[in-house]
Amino acid sequence: MSDDAPETAVDERPRVRGGNRVPSVQREHLVERLSAVAAGDRAALGDVYRMTAAKLFGVCIRILGNRAEAEDVLQEVYLTVWHKAGTFDPARASPITWLATIARNRAIDRLRTSSGRPRSEPIDEVMHLSDPAPDALSGIEAADENRQLMECLEELDQKQAHVIRTAFLEGVTYEALAERTGAPLGTVKSWVRRGLLKLRSCLER
Amino acid sequence: MTSDVESHPADDDLLAAEYALGVLDAPDRRRVEARAAMDVAFAHDVDAWAERLAPLALAVPVVEPPSRVWSRIEAALPATPADASSAPPTRAVAQSAAPQRQGALWSSLAFWRWLSFGSMGTAFASIIAATFIVENAVEPLFATLVPLGGGPSLVAAAHTGKGQLVISPAGSAADHRVPQLWLIAPGELPRSLGRLDSSRPTRVAIPKDIRRELVERSHLAITLEPPSGAPGNQPSGPVVARGQFERLSH
Numbered sequence: 001m002s003d004d005a006p007e008t009a010v011d012e013r014p015r016v017r018g019g020n021r022v023p024s025v026q027r028e029h030l031v032e033r034l035s036a037v038a039a040g041d042r043a044a045l046g047d048v049y050r051m052t053a054a055k056l057f058g059v060c061i062r063i064l065g066n067r068a069e070a071e072d073v074l075q076e077v078y079l080t081v082w083h084k085a086g087t088f089d090p091a092r093a094s095p096i097t098w099l100a101t102i103a104r105n106r107a108i109d110r111l112r113t114s115s116g117r118p119r120s121e122p123i124d125e126v127m128h129l130s131d132p133a134p135d136a137l138s139g140i141e142a143a144d145e146n147r148q149l150m151e152c153l154e155e156l157d158q159k160q161a162h163v164i165r166t167a168f169l170e171g172v173t174y175e176a177l178a179e180r181t182g183a184p185l186g187t188v189k190s191w192v193r194r195g196l197l198k199l200r201s202c203l204e205r
Numbered sequence: 206m207t208s209d210v211e212s213h214p215a216d217d218d219l220l221a222a223e224y225a226l227g228v229l230d231a232p233d234r235r236r237v238e239a240r241a242a243m244d245v246a247f248a249h250d251v252d253a254w255a256e257r258l259a260p261l262a263l264a265v266p267v268v269e270p271p272s273r274v275w276s277r278i279e280a281a282l283p284a285t286p287a288d289a290s291s292a293p294p295t296r297a298v299a300q301s302a303a304p305q306r307q308g309a310l311w312s313s314l315a316f317w318r319w320l321s322f323g324s325m326g327t328a329f330a331s332i333i334a335a336t337f338i339v340e341n342a343v344e345p346l347f348a349t350l351v352p353l354g355g356g357p358s359l360v361a362a363a364h365t366g367k368g369q370l371v372i373s374p375a376g377s378a379a380d381h382r383v384p385q386l387w388l389i390a391p392g393e394l395p396r397s398l399g400r401l402d403s404s405r406p407t408r409v410a411i412p413k414d415i416r417r418e419l420v421e422r423s424h425l426a427i428t429l430e431p432p433s434g435a436p437g438n439q440p441s442g443p444v445v446a447r448g449q450f451e452r453l454s455h
């Protein structure tokens with residue numbers, strides 16, 4: 001089956017939007033530091049951690065609702081970065097998206113293995129336990145990309161936007177979304193799927 | 206949820222979106238990841254959705270983690286090799302090294318990282334996963350080669366007669382480089398098992414003096430090398446896939 005895979009399959013697909021972003025200083029610095037991590041530079045991992053840990057910890061806490069578990073996952077995230085930095089391709093993803101995706105996937109997997117365990121603390125309390133940290137990443141992503149996604153979410157039906165935001169930020173399954181909203185599972189799936197398709201076409205405009 | 210994954214084959218992009226959004230349950234997540242490891246187009250769909258939705262993650266408030274987290278990370282990193290600085294090995298070292306007994310260098314994580322480092326920005330997606338089954342005199346061995354880069358094509362697995370293996374890489378490098386298969390026995394330099402044809406299964410004969418080295422601790426790796434061949438018959442290009450032999454029967 002593999003023999004007749006087209007040789008150009010890899011490059012025929014359009015680049016992800018983020019692949020062509022205007023470089024920012026922070027973004028370039030992060031790319032360079034990830035390259036150094038790939039070369040086995042421990043200090044570079046420390047730099048990546050300093051630049052991104054507060055953001056990724058926030059992402060993990062938001063999903064897990066539990067600081068102790070979020071700490072464990074954050075540790076896993078940076079060990080994953082240590083081992084996988086060589087696979088990061090700046091032509092295909094922005095560095096912070098690559099990092100945030102690792103964090104989200106680790107946190108979601110942790111959430112799935114502990115499903116049924118209640119959140120230890122209400123999310124608002126968990127999120128506000130520490131002083132606000134300076135956001136070292138604020139300059140890494142172009143602000144207009146952020147605005148475009150938010151505008152496209154605004155265009156969705158309110159219910160569609162709500163379940164998509166909740167699913168993304170808290171990493172919950174369709175079943176959990178159905179429980180929370182009180183809507184039938186099929187209805188929730190339909191909201192999410194229609195919302196995602198609308199989102200895609202809005203972002204591609 | 207299983208039925209959802211299997212009953213909407215036409216809407217791969219939606220499945221990729223559901224994965225990136227995080228609404229799938231654990232078994233479906235594993236299925237999607239396995240699929241992404243074998244299907245480069247699908248892997249790109251997943252990446253594209255992660256990129257589309259990323260601004261939501263970046264809008265989450267930052268929370269400073271306690272300092273113990275970094276301490277734990279540092280403690281979990283592999284120790285720096287005593288006989289080398291933390292700098293990655295250089296090519297000159299590699300080429301001048303005696304052909305044997307450089308195991309610490311060649312099996313070290315730094316070595317693999319160094320090789321991988323050169324591949325930044327290149328097409329990783331050329332070689333995906335290969336399964337080898339090698340029948341030797343003692344007992345069958347197999348190795349699954351795992352892609353180190355993003356998008357995978359796929360690879361078939363095959364078994365031929367004694368001392369041979371067949372690898373079927375799917376797709377090819379985006380540039381002119383040629384995949385080359387290496388066997389790395391513990392404590393020894395990589396030995397080339399030959400260049401692979403990107404378009405068709407390649408039968409690889411394993412020299413008899415290497416065959417005894419096909420023990421559980423041997424590694425296989427595929428690198429991308431210049432069309433003129435690997436300089437000094439040692440790997441120079443990025444590692445696109447690697448794996449380790451294991452016994453088939455347990």
